Amino acid sequence: MPNQPEHPAEPVKRPARPLAPLPISINGKPYFHDGDPAMPLLWFLRDILRLTGTKYGCGIGACGACTVLIDGKAVRSCVTPMQAAANHKITTIEGLETNALHPVQQAWIEEDVAQCGYCQAGQIMAAVDLLQRKPKPNDDDIATIGNFCRCGTYPRIRRAIARAAELMRSQDK
Amino acid sequence: MSADAITTVNAGRRRFLAISLTASGALLVGMRWAHAEPAAANLPPDLLGDELTELGPFLRIERDNRIVIGARGCEIGQGVMTSLPMLIAEELDVDWSQVRVVQLPYGYVETDKGPSNRYGDQGAGGSTSITDGWKELRQAGATARWLLVQAASRDWNLPAEQLRTESGQVIAPDGRKLTYGALARSATSIAPPEQPVALKSPEQFRIIGKPTRVADARAIVTGRSHFGIDEYAADALVAVIARCPYLDGTLDSFDDAETRKVAGVKDVIAIPGPKPDEPLGGVLAAGVAVLADSTWAALKGRELLKVKWKQGPWAKESTNALAAVANDLLDKNEGGVAVRNDGDFAKARKQARQVIEARYEMPFLAHATMEPPAALIEIRQDSVLLVASLQSPDGASELISQLTGIARKDIEIRMTRAGGGFGRRLKNDYVAEAVLVAKAAGKPVKLMWTREDDLQHDFYRPFGVHAMAATLDRKKHITGWSHRCAATPRNYRDAGMKSRPIYTGCLEPDDFPAGLVANLDKTFFSVASGMPRGWWRAPIHTFHAFAVQSFIDEVAVATRQDAVKLRLDLLGEPRKIPYKGHGGPTFDTGRLADVLKRCAEKIGWGARRTDGHGIGIACHFTFGGYAAHAFEVSIDGSDLRIHRAVCVADVGRVVNPLGLEAQMIGGTIDAVSAALHLAITVKDGQVQQHNFPDYPLLRMAQAPRNVEVQIVESTAEPSGAGEIGVPSAAPALANAVYAATTVRVRKLPLMPELMRML
Numbered sequence: 001m002p003n004q005p006e007h008p009a010e011p012v013k014r015p016a017r018p019l020a021p022l023p024i025s026i027n028g029k030p031y032f033h034d035g036d037p038a039m040p041l042l043w044f045l046r047d048i049l050r051l052t053g054t055k056y057g058c059g060i061g062a063c064g065a066c067t068v069l070i071d072g073k074a075v076r077s078c079v080t081p082m083q084a085a086a087n088h089k090i091t092t093i094e095g096l097e098t099n100a101l102h103p104v105q106q107a108w109i110e111e112d113v114a115q116c117g118y119c120q121a122g123q124i125m126a127a128v129d130l131l132q133r134k135p136k137p138n139d140d141d142i143a144t145i146g147n148f149c150r151c152g153t154y155p156r157i158r159r160a161i162a163r164a165a166e167l168m169r170s171q172d173k
Numbered sequence: 174m175s176a177d178a179i180t181t182v183n184a185g186r187r188r189f190l191a192i193s194l195t196a197s198g199a200l201l202v203g204m205r206w207a208h209a210e211p212a213a214a215n216l217p218p219d220l221l222g223d224e225l226t227e228l229g230p231f232l233r234i235e236r237d238n239r240i241v242i243g244a245r246g247c248e249i250g251q252g253v254m255t256s257l258p259m260l261i262a263e264e265l266d267v268d269w270s271q272v273r274v275v276q277l278p279y280g281y282v283e284t285d286k287g288p289s290n291r292y293g294d295q296g297a298g299g300s301t302s303i304t305d306g307w308k309e310l311r312q313a314g315a316t317a318r319w320l321l322v323q324a325a326s327r328d329w330n331l332p333a334e335q336l337r338t339e340s341g342q343v344i345a346p347d348g349r350k351l352t353y354g355a356l357a358r359s360a361t362s363i364a365p366p367e368q369p370v371a372l373k374s375p376e377q378f379r380i381i382g383k384p385t386r387v388a389d390a391r392a393i394v395t396g397r398s399h400f401g402i403d404e405y406a407a408d409a410l411v412a413v414i415a416r417c418p419y420l421d422g423t424l425d426s427f428d429d430a431e432t433r434k435v436a437g438v439k440d441v442i443a444i445p446g447p448k449p450d451e452p453l454g455g456v457l458a459a460g461v462a463v464l465a466d467s468t469w470a471a472l473k474g475r476e477l478l479k480v481k482w483k484q485g486p487w488a489k490e491s492t493n494a495l496a497a498v499a500n501d502l503l504d505k506n507e508g509g510v511a512v513r514n515d516g517d518f519a520k521a522r523k524q525a526r527q528v529i530e531a532r533y534e535m536p537f538l539a540h541a542t543m544e545p546p547a548a549l550i551e552i553r554q555d556s557v558l559l560v561a562s563l564q565s566p567d568g569a570s571e572l573i574s575q576l577t578g579i580a581r582k583d584i585e586i587r588m589t590r591a592g593g594g595f596g597r598r599l600k601n602d603y604v605a606e607a608v609l610v611a612k613a614a615g616k617p618v619k620l621m622w623t624r625e626d627d628l629q630h631d632f633y634r635p636f637g638v639h640a641m642a643a644t645l646d647r648k649k650h651i652t653g654w655s656h657r658c659a660a661t662p663r664n665y666r667d668a669g670m671k672s673r674p675i676y677t678g679c680l681e682p683d684d685f686p687a688g689l690v691a692n693l694d695k696t697f698f699s700v701a702s703g704m705p706r707g708w709w710r711a712p713i714h715t716f717h718a719f720a721v722q723s724f725i726d727e728v729a730v731a732t733r734q735d736a737v738k739l740r741l742d743l744l745g746e747p748r749k750i751p752y753k754g755h756g757g758p759t760f761d762t763g764r765l766a767d768v769l770k771r772c773a774e775k776i777g778w779g780a781r782r783t784d785g786h787g788i789g790i791a792c793h794f795t796f797g798g799y800a801a802h803a804f805e806v807s808i809d810g811s812d813l814r815i816h817r818a819v820c821v822a823d824v825g826r827v828v829n830p831l832g833l834e835a836q837m838i839g840g841t842i843d844a845v846s847a848a849l850h851l852a853i854t855v856k857d858g859q860v861q862q863h864n865f866p867d868y869p870l871l872r873m874a875q876a877p878r879n880v881e882v883q884i885v886e887s888t889a890e891p892s893g894a895g896e897i898g899v900p901s902a903a904p905a906l907a908n909a910v911y912a913a914t915t916v917r918v919r920k921l922p923l924m925p926e927l928m929r930m931l
Contacts, residue, residue, distance in 0.1 A: 046468070
């Protein structure tokens with residue numbers, strides 16, 4: 001049985017140029033961007049750093065597939081130019097897991113949310129942001145997450161967020 | 174697996190395999206059983222253990238008894254990366270917790286008998302993965318188990334019949350145990366069985382039928398899952414294409430001076446479009462490709478292109494005009510193609526006590542997969558590598574071979590998880606574009622589509638108008654049924670459909686209520702259009718079930734009959750009636766009646782409502798499966814509130830209940846999404862929608878909070894489930910809207926039409 005590579009190709013060895021003008025912290029690591037300051041953060045993450053967990057879906061901030069956390073808040077990276085992201089702390093789906101899975105990730109597995117899986121990183125980042133603001137979200141709070149899922153996983157997303165809220169509360173105790 | 178390893182298979186084994194081919198049929202074509210190799214030095218040891226052994230094409234057994242199962246299908250969200258390995262694991266008799274699943278690449282091989290695939294059918298379409306896998310993959314697992322038992326039998330010098338297996342171990346009558354990991358190497362020296370080995374009886378199942386989570390969920394939730402669009406190669410240029418916005422238009426001229434000034438832009442290449450009326454087997458439109466060292470540079474460069482297009486033959490096409498033509502054809506009732514005629518509908522009409530008529534209009538729909546089309550391709554001297562999200566790797570392989578002249582055996586295709594399919598990826602136009610651009614550039618290319626590209630250039634679900642008529646006698650029995658459809662045929666510039674009737678993909682001859690009404694007339698009228706058309710999830714069935722299941726509701730209302738009872742009366746006694754379409758050869762009226770009755774019961778059908786809520790119901794047979802939907806809705810100003818959504822499905826024996834429930838929830842919401850808001854329209858020969866604001870998929874706030882799914886327990890042969898969750902949802906919703914408002918919506922999308930009518 002042939003092996004298919006399970007990870008994207010190695011990152012390009014040119015992201016960090018120490019003297020470049022735009023410093024940015026991504027998943028706790030410092031980088032500098034010396035290209036077009038108008039380039040959206042999404043393409044820096046994907047094309048330069050090869051952090052491909054953050055997805056392209058529309059390019060206009062409508063679908064939410066590209067959602068990342070900037071200083072802890074959910075933001076659409078496809079409409080966030082590098083000059084706006086500079087000097088901020090970015091967390092992507094790859095940076096969510098620290099020693100163990102984040103409770104939202106854990107809940108996503110337990111509730112078997114994913115179908116095609118493409119939008120799920122964005123959904124998870126939006127849920128992390130929501131739960132930081134509203135540790136006990138009600139149905140309407142959950143429905144403020146406006147990310148598209150073409151597979152229609154919304155009912156299980158609702159259940160996963162409720163479960164994640166419980167996991168997070170039990171961890172805090 | 175290295176090429177060297179393949180050549181080490183000895184001649185004796187080959188002769189034996191040839192015998193086993195004739196004995197056990199297609200399953201073993203191209204399969205290599207029983208091959209051992211030391212752990213490849215370049216792979217991390219913790220991944221593979223200290224030794225691995227392959228038993229057949231799907232299975233790798235590690236020394237420490239971890240089992241790696243290859244998933245052969247295109248995973249587009251329908252769950253085959255979990256359900257297909259479950260079939261193998263069941264017959265192999267291992268614990269699911271021992272199993273790790275890996276995606277297999279495309280397995281094209283050339284044999285003495287011609288082209289084949291070492292893994293069987295890998296495509297995704299028509300809800301066939303489970304049906305095919307049910308036979309082939311269980312046999313693959315059972316054959317590997319058989320080899321392991323034979324190996325233990327030889328080791329212990331005990332008859333194989335006395336040995337049993339459990340949790341990846343062979344167990345002797347005296348309690349001695351050997352793990353598969355310990356036996357695997359020895360098993361490779363055993364000749365495969367000449368006959369198919371016996372499979373488990375359903376009472377013995379320990380994996381099939383158990384709720385099982387997505388096998389690679391951890392990779393998905395950590396962002397490590399790898400979709401086609403996530404593939405990069407160090408020396409590949411990113412390409413985006415400015416495509417002609419006019420249907421079958423052509424490139425007149427372009428000025429790329431500003432484009433070439435963008436830092437990172439490397440090349441600009443014109444791509445010729447298809448000739449009008451030639452099959453759309455390659456690229457979909459003429460275009461100008463911009464190649465750059467990053468996606469952003471390519472996009473910026475494309476924006477600065479100055480392109481002049483020639484409008485082509487369809488410059489005046491518009492949706493309004495198509496609707497007018499369709500209605501005119503139906504009014505004149507001339508030039509139609511007979512789809513099915515039973516009895517004498519015209520006579521039934523003359524003799525009828527009552528005739529009820531209505532027309533329904535269905536829009537073009539785009540697929541809008543969350544992952545837009547993309548492809549990474551590297552064309553070398555005499556080989557090709559493609560990495561892409563696909564539904565038809567066979568089609569991709571053929572197309573690349575045609576366009577490059579390189580033999581199919583030298584085309585490597587790595588399959589990835591696909592960010593949705595819904596039929597879009599049955600077309601490989603994006604692969605063709607990547608090949609043409611890479612050939613012209615002489616470099617590997619990563620082709621990217623934006624959402625605008627995707628909505629503007631798709632193979633849309635056909636547009637059409639359905640004219641329905643029912644005749645009734647004095648006892649309100651339906652004596653005649655007429656279904657005339659005027660549509661832009663799905664069978665359009667598609668070489669693969671050349672020999673099939675023009676109505677294929679728009680009107681199914683044997684669908685409900687065919688065979689249940691004495692006088693039946695089904696006729697198809699072609700509406701000429703330049704819009705490319707393709708398969709859209711449960712294709713034909715979403716297209717016409719809305720008309721059939723809305724109309725039966727209208728007949729019930731007009732004749733003051735109960736809409737459930739009217740359907741049940743038509744279905745009559747449980748029996749199997751002939752069904753020639755996909756999903757046949759028979760259609761079981763009893764199974765459809767059963768899901769309808771269960772659905773009615775679950776939603777509380779028949780209870781008098783005083784709260785302004787309305788309940789609607791519908792049912793449909795699709796690709797071997799049976800489903801019914803019911804909704805409870807109310808209208809609040811300009812909002813439609815969905816209070817309850819119920820879906821009952823009978824797909825025969827269930828492989829993964831958790832996955833099946835996901836498909837029914839997802840299919841229902843997908844159908845609601847399309848029915849409420851989605852339409853692709855044409856004006857002046859151009860598609861009018863550009864991005865999600867014009868094509869607003871349902872968001873969580875608008876979706877039903879839950880879809881209550883009930884699965885019918887069945888011992889019937891399993892059918893697929895990727896599509897059956899869709900067709901009956903839209904008519905059930907429209908019927909519920911009627912029950913709540915007495916406004917009958919006969920044109921989709923529903924919301925704009927409802928707001929116009931209220």
